[in-house]
Amino acid sequence: MSRITEHPILGVKEEKKLVSFTFDGKDLQGYEGEPIAIALKANGVMIHRYTKKEHKPRGLFCAIGRCTDCVMVVDGEPNIRTCVTPLKEGMTVQTQDGVKAM
Amino acid sequence: MDRYEVIVVGAGPSGLSAAIEAAKRGLNVIVFDENDKPGGQLFKQIHKFFGSKEHHAKIRGFHIGEELLAEAAEVGVEVVLGATVIGLYSDKEVSVRIGEEIKHYKGDTVIVATGAAENMVTFPGWTLPGVIGAGAAQTMMNIHGIQPGKKILMLGSGNVGLVVSFQLLQAGCEVVALVDAAPKIGGYGVHAAKVARCGVPFYLSHTIKEAHGTDQLTGVTINEVDEKFRPIEGTEKYFEVDTICMAVGLSPMSQLLKMAGCEMEDNPKRGGQVPIVDEYGETSVSGVFAAGDVSGIEEASSAMIEGKMAGVCVCGYLGYITDEEKDAELLKLEKDLESLRQGMFAPKNRGKLIEKTEEGIDISMNLLKKGYVADDEIERFPGVVHKVGVHPVMECTQNIPCNPCQDACSKGCISIGNNITCLPFIKEDSNCINCGMCVASCSGQAIFLVDEDCGDGTATVTLPYEFLPLPEVGDKGYGLSRNGEKICDAEIVSVKSVKAFDHTNLVTMKVPKEYAMKARFFKCS
Numbered sequence A: 001m002s003r004i005t006e007h008p009i010l011g012v013k014e015e016k017k018l019v020s021f022t023f024d025g026k027d028l029q030g031y032e033g034e035p036i037a038i039a040l041k042a043n044g045v046m047i048h049r050y051t052k053k054e055h056k057p058r059g060l061f062c063a064i065g066r067c068t069d070c071v072m073v074v075d076g077e078p079n080i081r082t083c084v085t086p087l088k089e090g091m092t093v094q095t096q097d098g099v100k101a102m
Numbered sequence B: 001m002d003r004y005e006v007i008v009v010g011a012g013p014s015g016l017s018a019a020i021e022a023a024k025r026g027l028n029v030i031v032f033d034e035n036d037k038p039g040g041q042l043f044k045q046i047h048k049f050f051g052s053k054e055h056h057a058k059i060r061g062f063h064i065g066e067e068l069l070a071e072a073a074e075v076g077v078e079v080v081l082g083a084t085v086i087g088l089y090s091d092k093e094v095s096v097r098i099g100e101e102i103k104h105y106k107g108d109t110v111i112v113a114t115g116a117a118e119n120m121v122t123f124p125g126w127t128l129p130g131v132i133g134a135g136a137a138q139t140m141m142n143i144h145g146i147q148p149g150k151k152i153l154m155l156g157s158g159n160v161g162l163v164v165s166f167q168l169l170q171a172g173c174e175v176v177a178l179v180d181a182a183p184k185i186g187g188y189g190v191h192a193a194k195v196a197r198c199g200v201p202f203y204l205s206h207t208i209k210e211a212h213g214t215d216q217l218t219g220v221t222i223n224e225v226d227e228k229f230r231p232i233e234g235t236e237k238y239f240e241v242d243t244i245c246m247a248v249g250l251s252p253m254s255q256l257l258k259m260a261g262c263e264m265e266d267n268p269k270r271g272g273q274v275p276i277v278d279e280y281g282e283t284s285v286s287g288v289f290a291a292g293d294v295s296g297i298e299e300a301s302s303a304m305i306e307g308k309m310a311g312v313c314v315c316g317y318l319g320y321i322t323d324e325e326k327d328a329e330l331l332k333l334e335k336d337l338e339s340l341r342q343g344m345f346a347p348k349n350r351g352k353l354i355e356k357t358e359e360g361i362d363i364s365m366n367l368l369k370k371g372y373v374a375d376d377e378i379e380r381f382p383g384v385v386h387k388v389g390v391h392p393v394m395e396c397t398q399n400i401p402c403n404p405c406q407d408a409c410s411k412g413c414i415s416i417g418n419n420i421t422c423l424p425f426i427k428e429d430s431n432c433i434n435c436g437m438c439v440a441s442c443s444g445q446a447i448f449l450v451d452e453d454c455g456d457g458t459a460t461v462t463l464p465y466e467f468l469p470l471p472e473v474g475d476k477g478y479g480l481s482r483n484g485e486k487i488c489d490a491e492i493v494s495v496k497s498v499k500a501f502d503h504t505n506l507v508t509m510k511v512p513k514e515y516a517m518k519a520r521f522f523k524c525s
Helices: A036-042 B013-023 B061-074 B134-143 B159-170 B189-196 B255-259 B300-317 B323-340 B365-370 B404-408 B437-441
Strands: A018-023 A026-031 A071-074 A077-081 A092-094 B002-009 B029-032 B078-080 B083-088 B093-098 B101-112 B116-118 B131-133 B151-155 B174-180 B202-204 B206-212 B219-224 B237-239 B243-246 B250-252 B264-267 B272-275 B288-290 B390-394 B447-451 B458-465 B476-480 B486-496 B505-512 B521-524
Touching: A018 A036, A026 A036, B002 B013, B002 B300, B013 B029, B013 B061, B013 B101, B013 B300, B029 B083, B061 B300, B083 B101, B083 B255, B101 B300, B131 B134, B134 B159, B134 B243, B151 B159, B151 B206, B159 B174, B159 B189, B159 B243, B174 B206, B189 B365, B202 B365, B250 B272, B255 B272, B288 B300, B300 B323, B390 B437, B404 B437, B437 B447, B437 B458, B458 B521, B486 B521
Parallel strands: A018 A092, B002 B029, B002 B101, B029 B078, B101 B288, B131 B243, B151 B174, B151 B243, B174 B202
Antiparallel strands: A018 A026, A071 A077, A071 A092, B083 B093, B093 B101, B116 B250, B206 B219, B219 B237, B264 B272, B390 B447, B447 B458, B458 B505, B476 B486, B476 B521, B486 B505
16 A cells, blocks of 8 residues: 655655564565554555454454454564554564464 | 542543643643553544634644643643553552553542544455554554555545545545445535545445455445335445445443443433533542543544543542632633534434524535535525625535634624524625635635636636645646536636645636536646
């Protein structure tokens, strides 16, 4: 999905520092401090996890840390709400399957 | 266990307002909020607010948020972020999860301002990635600067659905349809009209039948419903979309109050499970107050006043102000709140079908069903008049508590009348100088400056424009009707962007004079 480079009301976003992270082993980039989910979205990632019983895909839904649809395995720890967890250089992000990494 | 005179739960508009009132009178106040930034949902609100000066009218929500934070800092309000309140007990003990720790605090008073959570509706495919809440869309585009999707269907025509649809257009997304199962648009007509004139079709009495896709959303089928909300077979319509936004109401997040033993009720007019409170927000548990959406869904402007009331009340409760001082403050706040709760969208009118304005004029049925006032309906409203030379045309057709237009005109051309909800009209002997302040001040973007006859067979229409790219003088294109259809050729003759307009640019287009009262938007060819 596209980042908004210039907004009619909010203007031009101040440039933040680009950092690298991995998503399921792939090298991706995002802005430091933005939610992991936003960096993933900017890279076109829609599926964050699969449900345990029925193996159904889930993605970003509420974006404010309430619904838990967007939880993933981050730096080895499962159930991390990626919509409210800031991105840091070198993070390892993995699609979650049930309660573990895929 | 640390003790505070006032513990506020939630650093949104209501909680911060409450904390400011208490802190500025010398109480020691602490505010807990689970988010990593204060301000609640205010920073996602990029539209201009309604109301009057006291309600921060014509100021954009995020600017109100900045003002609140500055005021809170000035009076020394302590805000703890990343702090989730997980327990509230009847003796006003509060358990807070901060990081991996759980801490306990004791309050002499507690103000719960936890706000509301979004409602959802379910349909086959609703769990697919790509189906999101309208709040999520706002968070993505207005806070994090990313488009929620490219092609979007909005479900819900209340103010949230309408405002977020407009914001999606501002973010460069395409809104393919605005759908609501109700037979009439729930939000302000002016919000609907600014979406409709961009060409977004409204489907009232429609709901989502099914969302399509295996790994992610690829499309959606809607169908019409009858008066009992049963699907009507054969009315299916398919849209290719990558995103569905749901804006189907809010529910108070009142669990903490229930936990504290406050008397609760199910009140559909307030949005669900709410505490029973007195007129200033005190619950059945002495010293525990509720303010903002948690005690009944309204909007940020009223939440701020309710917060102030609770703040004043705790000052009185703890003896920091006399009863006389408290009553005087509350009386003033009550007046502000009462003026916001007027008009056809007032809480007391929820669910009622209102067919006439306070002035006795028939409401535009087209506005309620399709999002725009039809050409043959617009002339009956008092803000729509014909005059020689440039003059304002105010397409304000519903009684909403709002009056910035009246104050915006330095020549005194515009009057609201005695009541803040009345429809604006042009005073008889007025002399418009074409300054455009009224156009930029109208939070509903419903005012246009029109010169119906420039003498050469053309007319000019000045309209509010909040999109990019901004047209330039000499640009040729089309005049769009109130429902976004191309109806005539148009050429841009003036573009004004001054600081006082606060990003509402004034674009003037020249159109054939027979379209002076019909063309309301511009599209570049």
